[in-house]
Amino acid sequence: MSKTAAIIGGGVIGGGWAARFVLNGWNVQVFDPDPQAERKIGEVMANARRSLPGLTDIALPPEGKITYHASIGEAVQGAQWIQESVPERLDIKYATFAEVQSACLKDAVIGSSTSGFKPSELQQGAMRPEQIMVAHPFNPVYLLPLVELVAVNADQALVENAKKILVSIGMHPLHLKKEIDAHVADRFLEAVWREALWLVKDGIATTEEIDNAIRYGFGIRWAQMGLFETYRVAGGEAGMKHFMAQFGPALKWPWTKLMDVPEFTDELVDLIAGQSDAQSGLYSIRELERIRDNNLVTMMRGLKAQDWGAGALLNLQEAEMRAGTVHGAVAADLAADELVETAHRTVPLDWTDYNGHMTESRYLQAFADATDRFMAIIGCDAQYISSGGSYFTAETHIRHLDEVHAGALITIRTRVVMGEGKKMHLWHEMHEGDRLLATGEHFLLHVSLETRKPTPPAPHIEAALVRFAQGHAALAVPEGLGRAIGGSK
Incomplete structure (x- = not known):
């Protein structure tokens, strides 16, 4: 079932909501009487596209569709989430809610972006007051995860659904049980x-x-x-x-x-x-927005590495996106005679260098992350590593074949060149679509974390590794495998 959100009011905040939903795979239906609304939201979307997808180390779902409508009634048709971001005047909000509720689903969440009004004020005179709640975000909505969810007198099932939806699009619902002017x-x-x-x-x-x-x-x-x-x-x-x-x-x-x-x-x-x-x-406002977004992405990714604060939310979102997909699979779920997809992600803003493309150290990071993912697939996961066994990289050779820029959606597929005993020899190929960007060849040894010396892996890990090695042996030998430095094109 497709997921649809309606955005009523497409200013800076409404446009940010639209971008947050669209980039997380929702279809978005917009109403805004401003003839410049499509242009303005388009500019917000452009900023969001260059920043939000790079926050996570797994690609966001395919982008949803955004459409513009001539009336509130059209915009809210079929929407599970309706976000009001009209000017901060109660008379305008009351008129808006009346039009929304005359045409929307009765079980849709109606959230208000208001920064000051209490939900009890917004609900006055409404057809279904229990459907209306405060969902106050922070600018830029497409990057900052906080939403103050104030749901006094609201339907509790709707409140729980609102929290679930916000978490699914990478946001943190701060659920306030009591209302107060200007929230928290x-x-x-x-x-x-x-x-x-x-x-x-x-x-x-x-x-x-x-x-x-x-x-x-x-x-x-x-x-x-x-x-x-x-x-x-x-x-x-x-x-x-x-x-x-x-x-x-x-x-x-x-x-x-x-x-x-x-x-x-x-x-x-x-x-x-x-x-x-x-x-x-x-600086122009657009330049300041891009500077702000660059800095926010860098800081939030730093917190992500520490699994702390806003970064912990990103890790939680990634875990939910991996569940039930190839990115959460284990060896038994995958064909042994096909390359293993070990990464599918967007190149973040902070991975580029002075030449405007991905800096060389990030190729190594991308391939190292792919190795970690492959290790988890064969059973060398966090639980196994905590028991005292792991793989150490002994040798690496990377070929840089084509440019990669921020925002590129890259996929890494991995083959096992050799897997027996203590040894694991991997070959990674990085693509953007059909374009081969880079290859990474890595030789690893299984070690005891207690002695820091090579030891055989657990039998189930070796069996999974051998299964892939035998299956991949039938594949054509890739160009560049085993090539010494200087031999690449």
Whole structure:
């Protein structure tokens, strides 16, 4: 069954939702009266296509189809998820929900991107109030995983379905059981924003200096540990109690102006706008978006390697995508006389070099990941390795045959040249479509992790390896196998 989402309002947030759904294999139906909506969403989609697919080490599902519709009623037809991202005015939202509910499925999730209104406010006068909930994302929606899901008085089955859908598209539903104005995250942001306005107004710091205080200091800490866990670490071995005892009294000091807002005079607006132009005016908005996305992808992939924070969500999404596919198969599931698909992924933004193509170290990483996947297929998985056995690479030869760029969808297929006793000789071929990009030849030895010396593998691993080696022996010998350096074209 095809999955369909309806996007009502195609601005920055609505366009981000559209991209998140489309790139995760959903069909998306858009309504927006703005005649420029298709162009604007197209630009958001272009940014999303160059960044989101590279977050995971397995390819996202085939891209869904995006269509534009002349009415809300048309857009919501058959949609399982309906996301409202219209302007922050209750009268507009009420009118929108009325049109949505007159035409949508009764069991569809209706989420609102509102950053301030409570669900009880949105539900007033609705045909089916229990169908409406807050699903507040963060920009860029196609990269940042957080969604504040506020579902007071909502149908619990719909709430559980909403959470399931959000997780399936790589997002983290922060399910709030109580409603409050501005939810959770924006209340923090507003406090920081108020203080920043005072610091600029009073001449204490410029916009650039304030941004530097965040991005060179606590912003990095917050990105991977949040607030309370950061302070727990600051408490040392004594933990949070020690931190609160040491810094609690500071809360009584009149340092901040969190309850006061400076008047938005023309002078203050001009001061901040002028400083902001001096700070970032040499970049267009689209250039800043691409810089932002490049940095977010790099940071999130770093967290992914540590299986922490937003990176842990990516690993969870990958595990779900592998389940039930060839990428989650074991040796018994695969034909022995065919090359084994060991990678199918998009080249991420941070894998390119100064020449604009994939840097040479990433070829090795891609092939090493393919080797790891093949090891798991034959039974040398995390559980086996924890018992004390594994394979070490003794020799590698990579041939770079054609250019690979960020965003390329690459597939690696693996053959066993030799597999007997302690030895494993693998040949990897990297393709983009029919184009051969590179080959990797790798010789590995099975070792005991206790002695760090070669030892025979477990019988079930050797049997799986021999099965592939015998099956692949009947295949044509690939060009370049065993070739010394300098012999490649």
